[in-house]
Amino acid sequence: MSGFRISHRKKRCLYLAAAFFPLILFLISLSLGTVSVTPGQVLKVFISKISGSNLEALPENITSIVWNIRLPRLLLALLTGAAFSVSGASLQSIFRNPLVNEYVLGVSFGSGFGAAVSLVLLGRHFPPQILAFGCGLLAVFLVLMLAEGARNTPLSVLLTGIVVSAFFQALLSAVEFVASPYALQALFFWLLGSFSQVTWADLFWSAPLVIAGLFLMIKMSWRVNVLSLNEDEARAIGLSVKRERILIICLATLITSAVVSVAGIIGWVGLIVPHAVRGLAGADNRLVMPLSAGFGAGLMILADDLIRVFSPYELPVGIITSLVGIPFFLYLIKRTPHSWS
Numbered sequence: 001m002s003g004f005r006i007s008h009r010k011k012r013c014l015y016l017a018a019a020f021f022p023l024i025l026f027l028i029s030l031s032l033g034t035v036s037v038t039p040g041q042v043l044k045v046f047i048s049k050i051s052g053s054n055l056e057a058l059p060e061n062i063t064s065i066v067w068n069i070r071l072p073r074l075l076l077a078l079l080t081g082a083a084f085s086v087s088g089a090s091l092q093s094i095f096r097n098p099l100v101n102e103y104v105l106g107v108s109f110g111s112g113f114g115a116a117v118s119l120v121l122l123g124r125h126f127p128p129q130i131l132a133f134g135c136g137l138l139a140v141f142l143v144l145m146l147a148e149g150a151r152n153t154p155l156s157v158l159l160t161g162i163v164v165s166a167f168f169q170a171l172l173s174a175v176e177f178v179a180s181p182y183a184l185q186a187l188f189f190w191l192l193g194s195f196s197q198v199t200w201a202d203l204f205w206s207a208p209l210v211i212a213g214l215f216l217m218i219k220m221s222w223r224v225n226v227l228s229l230n231e232d233e234a235r236a237i238g239l240s241v242k243r244e245r246i247l248i249i250c251l252a253t254l255i256t257s258a259v260v261s262v263a264g265i266i267g268w269v270g271l272i273v274p275h276a277v278r279g280l281a282g283a284d285n286r287l288v289m290p291l292s293a294g295f296g297a298g299l300m301i302l303a304d305d306l307i308r309v310f311s312p313y314e315l316p317v318g319i320i321t322s323l324v325g326i327p328f329f330l331y332l333i334k335r336t337p338h339s340w341s
Contacts, residue, residue: 006282014281018294022078025301029074033308035065042066072203073195077304077317078297079210080195080263081273083255085296086217088270089277089289090248093228095157098278099332101270102256105157105249106164110139111257112265113168113175116187120179127205132261136253139164144246193266193318195304202262213255214293217248221285224248228285266318268325269296275332 030042044058045066088101102108114135118128142164147157172191179187190197217224223244226234234241260266273296274288281287303320 006284006287011281011287014287014291018291018298022081022294022298022301025298025305026074026078029301029305029308030066030070032305033065033070035061037062037066068200072198072200073304074301075203075207076195076198076259076263077300079207080259080266081269081296081298081300082214082293083210083259083296084266084269084300085273085277085292086214086289087252087256089274089285089292090217090224090252091270092274093224093285093288094245094248096228097158098275099271099329100158101268102252103165103267103270105161106139106143106168107136107253107256108260108265108267109165109168109172111136111253111260112191113172114257115261116172116175116191118261119187119190120175120183128261129205129209129258132257133209133254135168136257136260137250139168140249140253142167144249189316190264192316193264193321194314194316195263196314198262206258206262209258210255213251213258217251217255218289218293220248220251221289224285224289228283264316264318266300266321268321268329269300271332272325272328273299275328 027039031037031039041058041062045063048058048063049067084102087107091100091102091105092098111132114131114133115128117135118126118131122128122131143157143161146164147160176184176187176191186197223239226237226239227241227245227248231241274292277288277291277295281291300317303317306320307315307317
């Protein structure tokens with residue numbers, strides 16, 4: 001438990017940093033983009049929308065850009081970064097392996113397949129979150145069921161997750177093959193991960209699921225601490241290991257599928273952020289999970305800002321996170337002891 005000790009002063013500084021890092025980036029990002037918007041104009045837009053009055057000398061296109069394009073986009077970036085980071089932190093702890101994330105357990109590709117089927121066959125009028133969550137949960141169920149026959153060790157779960165991910169990735173390719181040219185173009189861009197197409201309607205369906213799931217997972221962080229111990233020690237404390245592990249996995253699936261269904265498949269955030277936070281704050285998930293939510297949200301906004309400011313066209317944010325995450329993953333493989341079984 002030595003990894004749980006941290007001074008009160010350092011803990012307070014980390015909480016402040018995790019809170020203000022995404023908040024400051026969020027406020028700055030409302031002014032960034034191809035169309036220049038001053039902080040004063042942003043403030044006027046918010047006053048206008050909150051008060052319900054039309055302020056003079058404020059172009060209508062500025063109001064539309066800030067309120068209908070940038071604000072939902074940034075809110076989704078916040079939720080996506082927080083969801084992937086908290087999901088990754090919890091899964092890494094309960095499987096006692098820093099290389100685990102929602103990709104390895106098949107959640108991302110399972111959710112992506114469900115959302116793709118919904119978008120291609122049912123259209124935008126049917127909420128893709130439903131099929132995304134269902135297929136994400138199905139992927140995790142297959143991983144746990146198949147790993148159960150292989151002694152359900154962390155190594156068997158990881159290897160089974162890779163196989164199930166490949167299976168759903170193949171199904172996803174089949175959906176792309178039968179999609180119409182118009183749907184295929186939208187689906188291809190969505191699969192790379194992007195916030196550019198988000199609307200308030202998308203947030204209406206996804207945001208409550210993500211916020212509720214994050215709240216429950218952070219409230220249950222002490223249980224994640226117990227699950228990170230040896231199973232015999234966890235049972236001695238009085239915790240039902242199998243039930244609690246399934247509950248945590250289901251919540252991780254819920255928040256992951258809710259953002260994947262809108263933003264697409266954005267990789268590596270759930271691997272990078274929790275590991276970096278543990279390097280700063282230690283192993284106590286009561287601290288790691290809320291800090292991961294804050295820093296993950298800020299990192300996601302920062303990645304989106306880099307695209308909007310420096311890219312001459314709309315580059316999918318998933319490309320940026322993959323370029324950063326892949327070398328980080330290789331670094332973790334070299335550092336992690338191979339005693340997973």
